[in-house]
Amino acid sequence: MLDLIIKNANIITMDERRPVIRGGCVGIVGGKLAFVSEAVPAEHAQEGAKRTINAKGNIVMPGLINAHAHAAMCVMRGYADDYRLDEWLFNKIFPVEGRLTREAVLAGVRLGIAEMLASGTTSFSDMYSNQPAAAGIILKSGIRANLSNGIIALSENFDIEADRSTKELAALLRDHHLAGSGRIRADASIHAEYTSPPWVWERVHAAAAENGLVTHIHLCETVKEADECKARHGGKTPVEVFSEHGIFDTPVSAAHCVHLTENDIRILAEKKVTAVHCPVSNLKLASGIANIRRMAELGVNIALGTDGCASNNDHDLFEEIKLAALLAKGTSLDPTAIPAYEALKMATVNGAKAQGRENEIGQLKEGFDADLIMLDINKPRMQPLYDPIAAAVYAAKGSDVCLTVVQGKILYENGEWTTVDVEKAIAEVKSIAVPIVLGR
Numbered sequence: 001m002l003d004l005i006i007k008n009a010n011i012i013t014m015d016e017r018r019p020v021i022r023g024g025c026v027g028i029v030g031g032k033l034a035f036v037s038e039a040v041p042a043e044h045a046q047e048g049a050k051r052t053i054n055a056k057g058n059i060v061m062p063g064l065i066n067a068h069a070h071a072a073m074c075v076m077r078g079y080a081d082d083y084r085l086d087e088w089l090f091n092k093i094f095p096v097e098g099r100l101t102r103e104a105v106l107a108g109v110r111l112g113i114a115e116m117l118a119s120g121t122t123s124f125s126d127m128y129s130n131q132p133a134a135a136g137i138i139l140k141s142g143i144r145a146n147l148s149n150g151i152i153a154l155s156e157n158f159d160i161e162a163d164r165s166t167k168e169l170a171a172l173l174r175d176h177h178l179a180g181s182g183r184i185r186a187d188a189s190i191h192a193e194y195t196s197p198p199w200v201w202e203r204v205h206a207a208a209a210e211n212g213l214v215t216h217i218h219l220c221e222t223v224k225e226a227d228e229c230k231a232r233h234g235g236k237t238p239v240e241v242f243s244e245h246g247i248f249d250t251p252v253s254a255a256h257c258v259h260l261t262e263n264d265i266r267i268l269a270e271k272k273v274t275a276v277h278c279p280v281s282n283l284k285l286a287s288g289i290a291n292i293r294r295m296a297e298l299g300v301n302i303a304l305g306t307d308g309c310a311s312n313n314d315h316d317l318f319e320e321i322k323l324a325a326l327l328a329k330g331t332s333l334d335p336t337a338i339p340a341y342e343a344l345k346m347a348t349v350n351g352a353k354a355q356g357r358e359n360e361i362g363q364l365k366e367g368f369d370a371d372l373i374m375l376d377i378n379k380p381r382m383q384p385l386y387d388p389i390a391a392a393v394y395a396a397k398g399s400d401v402c403l404t405v406v407q408g409k410i411l412y413e414n415g416e417w418t419t420v421d422v423e424k425a426i427a428e429v430k431s432i433a434v435p436i437v438l439g440r
């Protein structure tokens with residue numbers, strides 16, 4: 001017997017062979033997609049399902065993949081806005097992060113997960129502290145995540161063995177990597193070029209190579225970052241120095257990529273580095289606008305991320321999808337740049353690639369894990385529905401999500417979370433994290 005059948009859906013599969021199926025159905029068994037088709041296939045016609053959902057024309061599509069997040073930072077949502085980046089980071093964010101306790105971080109993770117599930121994100125790549133503890137919360141919530149703690153090595157006598165990032169990676173690999181039938185993955189992580197020296201990058205890269213991990217980094221977010229790197233490394237850009245030290249010889253997912261040279265883009269394409277475009281965060285901090293049109297032309301894999309909620313201020317990936325398309329058009333004066341399907345691919349197929357999960361999620365395809373969402377089309381802004389892809393990219397908001405499924409399990413349905421106590425999550429952020437953020 002099937003676990004779940006969804007019928008009468010306008011399905012966006014993101015499978016190149018047939019990207020859209022009108023009035024189709026999806027069957028799920030054992031956490032995987034048994035079929036995605038026009039009608040229930042003959043071999044499944046008699047077996048029935050534990051539950052059948054009539055989508056009544058609603059859009060069913062792959063769950064969104066947030067390829068760059070710091071979920072815990074939602075405890076700082078709205079705490080420090082409209083500052084210059086250096087003032088924001090050094091005078092506002094870092095001092096709070098220095099005070100945040102493990103419990104405050106975990107409260108933020110719970111709230112962040114609740115928000116993601118309700119706005120259609122089913123998998124995220126997170127870089128922050130306390131990841132082994134966060135892994136427990138993630139497993140219980142049912143969501144999927146790649147977890148890392150970016151290494152920062154600013155001191156002269158940095159001890160990599162005693163470092164928290166090194167220890168967290170070891171703990172993740174020992175206790176959580178591939179747990180939850182593969183829902184959790186450990187990532188290696190270098191915070192950024194400007195926060196550690198090359199010998200540290202090489203050690204992180206070696207750990208990634210040894211364990212077959214993706215390395216999650218911040219790359220070329222600001223002009224200052226690129227300029228200071230060139231001053232430090234004989235005129236070489238962050239992309240060039242990372243490449244020379246072999247860091248791109250294993251899979252790398254690089255957040256931002258705002259300030260790249262033509263040669264940088266060629267290197268990213270050749271080395272198959274994913275550029276994670278974070279348009280809202282880059283605009284809000286006035287870092288600039290990544291040239292994803294050129295990256296796409298040269299064949300770079302482009303995914304999307306929200307970055308942390310201190311610089312966004314939410315986890316609604318539908319905003320990033322729409323902005324990615326609009327910014328590419330507006331900056332190039334070409335409305336054909338980054339069509340809707342390409343923008344949606346960034347939040348699904350390309351995000352899966354960024355996470356090392358391209359054979360697991362990102363498409364609604366037989367044999368893939370059943371990670372999907374449903375969008376309510378019975379709203380004024382979703383009608384009429386000429387093209388489900390255009391509706392999802394240019395009209396939909398996270399609040400149109402009415403069903404979120406990960407590995408076949410319903411985690412959110414019509415305003416209710418099945419695994420997260422959202423009232424408790426909000427109360428804990430208020431009682432545990434807010435006083436610490438405010439320094440009380």
Ligand SMILES: [Zn+2]
Nearest residue numbers: 218255307308
């Ligand atoms: Zn970030």
